Amino acid sequence: MSDTAAPSPYQRTWFNGRLNLEQQKKRARELLRAYHQDQAPAVQRFQQHHPRYDHGFYPQLADAQWVIARENGFASWARMKTHIEQLAHQPDTAPDGRHTLHLRCGEDIRQSLQLAGFIGDFQQFADPFCQGPLADLPLPEFIHNRARFIASAYELEPADALARLQGEYAVLQRLEDYQQVVLWFEHDSYDQLILAFLLDQLLRLQPKVQLELICVEQVPGVPDFIGLGQLTPELLTWLWHNQRVPLGRAHLQLGRQVWRALCQPDPAALQALAAAETPPILPMQRALQRHLRELPSGFNGLGLTQHLALQAMADYGADTVGRVFAVLMRQLEPLPFLGDLMFWHLLRKLQQSREPLFVLEPGKGDPERGWPSYPIFLTETGVAVLRGKRDFRELFYGERWVGGICIKGQVR
Structure with missing residues (x-):
């Protein structure tokens, strides 16, 4: 589903926060x-x-x-020195307990938590709500809808997609097997949309456990912070001791507001939430703003990620799918959230055009590397759309979803 499920050769690499x-x-x-x-x-x-x-x-x-x-992101040399010393002298005892559940939207910190000495259980919940349809449905029907989308979008076996999702959603029925449940999330739309769903579910379930949240958009010593997966075990421990907060009713109610707005077929409610601050989870506002930019723009009918993908081909000389993804993630994307399979799905949606925006040459790629090695280059139509001289909405004949909003193309 995302690059957390299977590491991509085009994954961003960033400083991990280990300062000497x-x-x-x-x-x-x-x-x-x-x-x-x-x-x-x-x-x-x-x-x-x-x-x-x-x-x-x-x-x-x-x-x-x-x-x-x-x-390095510190107010002074003294504060940086204190931070480095704190990381070097953390207790040897396990930060958590055997009855702790760590809940995260991917596998990226599982090993680092173990290396840091955490001993609780770990469960990923990685349904990528930033792509595909969202609707206010009974949970079993919702899961089946999401599984159908995931199987189609990411070229998975339908039974495998459904089994994986059912396994992840089942954690919601096991929360009271634990004394403490800690949600680990960062600031991008992939994370924040999943967080909104989980908060809505926690408000509905009211589990009798200690609920806590680690939600960060910046980390001391990591000026180019992108996500928790880039951090050292020591910094994850530091976050545990310094950024973990109890989940209160205000968190849960915000999650419900956001989730219900995400599922609406009209963007008005989501736009209203994104126009104001979203305490007590401030990163939520920026994530919602980025999510809304996936709607077709008035400039050329493209969502922002679609636009940036074409820009990577035109302005940065990216000539394979993998290089397009690398330029998009490393240089162009203002709030990186996309996994590799999600990007491939986006490109295939762009191919649903009455006039091709780009030419893709699978036969000239490396069979062992697959689609990341396929040569790709813009057509004249692609350049015209990128520059705002053509509107993609007049060319698109497919269907794509931004939350509960269905974007339907013209009849082919």
Whole structure:
């Protein structure tokens, strides 16, 4: 279903947050030396990060250390030093207990939690609500609808897709087997839409367990934070001790509001939620805003991801499907949420056009690598749509869903 299910060769790689104090001291000395040699990049770094910078500025080592700390996401060198020391001196005892359940929208932190000494159970819940139909249905019917979409979209056997989903949804009936249930989520729409569903279900079920949430959009020392899966075991432990909060009624009610709005065939309710802050889960607002941008734009009829995929081909010279995905994720996407199979599904939907937007050449790809190796390039129609000279809504003959909103193309 997503890149958490099967690692992709095109997965983003980002700094994992493991800071070494001696290394940071060395970086500060090198920065100071480069500044005094009048190297432009070093001067620019001081201009950007040092509050007392001016043209007569003559920095000392402490000033360079300040810049390094700010680049790493800390207010000062002292705070960065304290954070590094905290990570290095965490207790050896298990942070959680045997009766703890860790619930996450993928497998990406399972091993790191084990390496960090967590001993509770782990369960993924990874139904990708950011693609495919959502509807307010009884849960068994809802699961069957989602399984049909997943099997079709990601080219899976229908029985396998249904069995996997039923296994994941079954966790909702087992919550009271535990004393503590902790939800681990980040800020993108993939995570936040699943979180909204789970919060709605928790409000309905009212399980008699301790419910807690770790939901982050930034992590100290990780200025390019994308997701929990990039973090070291030590940082997951740090999040456990510093970012874990009890789930209260306000969280659950927000989840219900968001989930009901997501299932509506009209975007008005979701737009209203996205227009205001969403306490107590502030990342939810940005995720909803990004989700709504998957609706057809007035500029060219494309959703944002569709537009960025074409842009990667046109402006960045991406000439295989894998390179298009890499450019999209590493350079263009403002809030990365997409898995590799989800991207392949998106491209196949773009192929449902009366005039092709791009040419795909499976016969020239690597059979062992499959579709990521297929050459791909824009047609004149694709360029015209990308530049807003044609409207994709007039070319599209398929059907795609953004939550409860069905986008139907023209009759072929």
